[in-house]
Amino acid sequence: MKVLVVGSGGREHAICWKLAQSEKVTELYCAPGNAGISSVAECINIGAEDISGIVKFAGEQSIDLAVIGPEVPLAMGITDELTAAGVKTFGPDKNCSQLEASKSFTKSFLARHNIPTAKYKEFTDIDKLKAAIGIYGYPMVLKADGLAAGKGVVLAQNAEEAEKAIDEMMGDRVFGDAGAKVVVEECLTGVEASMLCFVDENTIVPMESAQDYKRVFDNDEGPNTGGMGSYSPSLLFDDEMKQRVMDEILTPTLAGFRQDGLKFKGVLFVGLMLTDEGPKVIEFNNRFGDPETQSVLMRLESDLFDIFESVCDNRLAEQEIKWSDQRAVCVVLASGGYPGSYEKGKVISGLDEVDDDVVVFHAGTKFADVQGERAVVTSGGRVLGVTAMGATNDEARARAFENVKRISFEGMHYREDIGTILNR
Numbered sequence: 001m002k003v004l005v006v007g008s009g010g011r012e013h014a015i016c017w018k019l020a021q022s023e024k025v026t027e028l029y030c031a032p033g034n035a036g037i038s039s040v041a042e043c044i045n046i047g048a049e050d051i052s053g054i055v056k057f058a059g060e061q062s063i064d065l066a067v068i069g070p071e072v073p074l075a076m077g078i079t080d081e082l083t084a085a086g087v088k089t090f091g092p093d094k095n096c097s098q099l100e101a102s103k104s105f106t107k108s109f110l111a112r113h114n115i116p117t118a119k120y121k122e123f124t125d126i127d128k129l130k131a132a133i134g135i136y137g138y139p140m141v142l143k144a145d146g147l148a149a150g151k152g153v154v155l156a157q158n159a160e161e162a163e164k165a166i167d168e169m170m171g172d173r174v175f176g177d178a179g180a181k182v183v184v185e186e187c188l189t190g191v192e193a194s195m196l197c198f199v200d201e202n203t204i205v206p207m208e209s210a211q212d213y214k215r216v217f218d219n220d221e222g223p224n225t226g227g228m229g230s231y232s233p234s235l236l237f238d239d240e241m242k243q244r245v246m247d248e249i250l251t252p253t254l255a256g257f258r259q260d261g262l263k264f265k266g267v268l269f270v271g272l273m274l275t276d277e278g279p280k281v282i283e284f285n286n287r288f289g290d291p292e293t294q295s296v297l298m299r300l301e302s303d304l305f306d307i308f309e310s311v312c313d314n315r316l317a318e319q320e321i322k323w324s325d326q327r328a329v330c331v332v333l334a335s336g337g338y339p340g341s342y343e344k345g346k347v348i349s350g351l352d353e354v355d356d357d358v359v360v361f362h363a364g365t366k367f368a369d370v371q372g373e374r375a376v377v378t379s380g381g382r383v384l385g386v387t388a389m390g391a392t393n394d395e396a397r398a399r400a401f402e403n404v405k406r407i408s409f410e411g412m413h414y415r416e417d418i419g420t421i422l423n424r
Contacts, residue, residue, distance in 0.1 A: 001305065002027040004058055005033060005041065006048050007069025008034050010332075010363035010385045011064050011290035014297045015304070016041045016066060017359065022305040031057065033169045035376045036384075037363025058087045065090065067308060074286050075101040081267075090288045090308040091266045096257075099268075103145045103183040108282065113256035115249055116280040118185040118273075122361055123147070123290055126170040129182055133162045134146070136186035146178030155187065155333040157167065158305050158377075162169065163167050182241045190275035191421070194243060196291045197268045198307060203316040204254045204268070206246065207239035208299055208323050210292040218417045225339045226382055229418030231329040232295035235393060235423040236274060245272065245279050265311050268309055292332040294361045294385045299323050329396040329419040330387040335364070337412020338381035346378040353388070358403045361385040394421055 003025050005016050017024050020040040031054055033043030036244050046053040048070050058066055066082050068074055068091030077094035082333040103122075110117040119136060122145070123129035134140060140162045144152030152175045156162035169179035192214075196207040210232040218220035249270065257264050269285035269292075297304070301322040310319045337344035347370055354360055364380015386404045390396030399418040404414060 001025055001064040002056055002061060003029070004054070004061070004063045005030045005068045006054060006070060006073060008037075008048060009069065009380075010259060010361040010382065011288050011291055011293045012292065013037045013040075013361040014067040014294045014362070015043055015069060015123050015288065017361070018297045018304040019301060022303045023397075024303065024305050027061075028059075029063075029118050031184055035365040035367050036360065036366075036380070037075040041305040042183070045298040048073050049076060051081050051211050052074060053111045054078065055081050055085050057087055058082060061085055065305070065308060068093065069287060071097070071100050071285065071287055077146060088309070094318035096262050096264045096266075097391045099262075099284040100263075101147055103143045103283070104181060105110045106284050107183060107185075109256060109260065110281055113252050113259070115252050115256070116278060117281065118188050118282070120183055122181055122183045124181050126166060129179070129184070131343075132184060133159050133166075133183060134399045137346065139187045141185040141187050142166065142169065143183045144178040146175070146304045148175040149226060151175070152178055171402065175222070175291040180333055183282060185418060187202055188275055188282070190273045191236050193237055193272045193274055193279075194230075194273060194289055195250075195270040196289060196292060196296055197250060197252070198316055198321070199268045200265050200311045200314045200316040201258075202314055204250050205297050205316060205319070205321060206242070206250060207240070208232050208240075210236065210289070210296050212237075212289065212292050213418055216334070216415075218415050220422055221386070225334070227289070227291045227332065228334065228415045229329070229331045229385075230295045231327065231393065231396070231419040232292070232299055233327070241274065241279065245270075249279060249281060251302055253371055257324055265314070265386050269366045273287045275291075290363075291330050291332055291385050293380075295328040295361075298328040298359065298387055298389055299326060324389070327393045327396040328387060328389050329400045329401045330361070330385045330395070331414055332363075332382050333384040333404065333407060333409075333412050333414050333417045335381050335383055335384065336413060338413075342381055343379070344379050346411060348376045348378060348383070348407065348409045351376060354403045354404040355388075355399070358363070358386065358388045358399060358406070360403075361387060383412070
């Protein structure tokens, strides 16, 4: 089978890495890919948001299955276009992709189907929003309604911070049109966890649990990022909590999809807050999370191609999905200054010194000519995800950080508390 993966980050590297292990995948392409992905797939110089270019390539190459990684092309309707061109595509259509592309769409869905989540109100008028400062107390949770690369959420600690965030979101439009509408939520307290689920029109199957770390610095300090690391399974996600999530969130969500005519096929990422009252939904995403995917797919023992194909064909219920009992930890190495401004083109050294069974998933990397030699250099904020397995969480952590120390590039920084339970 010929498979095309769309995207260029650590998530797409993990997907390609796992697909390359399938005996059924004879040709594997990634558009546009990155330096690391090129070791397991042929990288095609087509941008992830160049939908017409991707559809054209898929047709010319007779692609059997397309897998969409990032949220933006999904929101743009890439699945609809590929499907119309006769290409089987793993990823929700444009209608279903509103679950990530619009916070208010998701909050309305959750409220309509009585799925536990935070109280909320939405605003399109900056003056009315400022008049509502402190409506649910502090911290005040402000979310840009649209896509903002995982950075459109502000937890304002007081009225002054809230007003500043409102001016930036709605006035200065620091998140572009994503800030034209702002959702205000009550601040949930507890521990965050992530649940990735395979979903077709009839079935929802949770993957193994994972936790990621959004803040840039240790102890959850500093601004939000796309994610500074992850581990799987969650240390706080026991069998009882898994069952509660299935009964109170996942099963009602699938029923809600049916009632609302949402023919969701792909991965549903459920961001959770484990509160004293039980699990509550923070957000839905329409695709594999990054960097949760890196930890979760390390533990998948089943053929990922078979799972993708079964979802596309509405045969997910027939799949037996097996997971390793081992633990996985992924530590993200980021560029200096991230998530703010940062420089690119820094030479990465030590990639060939990593243990054979430790996987370095590339995110923001590319090849460049450096003093007449081909080198891997930085090309993004999150650069690499060093991912290790172990019999215990502590063993996986130790192995990951041991290998992190063998890699270096100018300005490199990372969190040292990935894989630990934080007092949040």
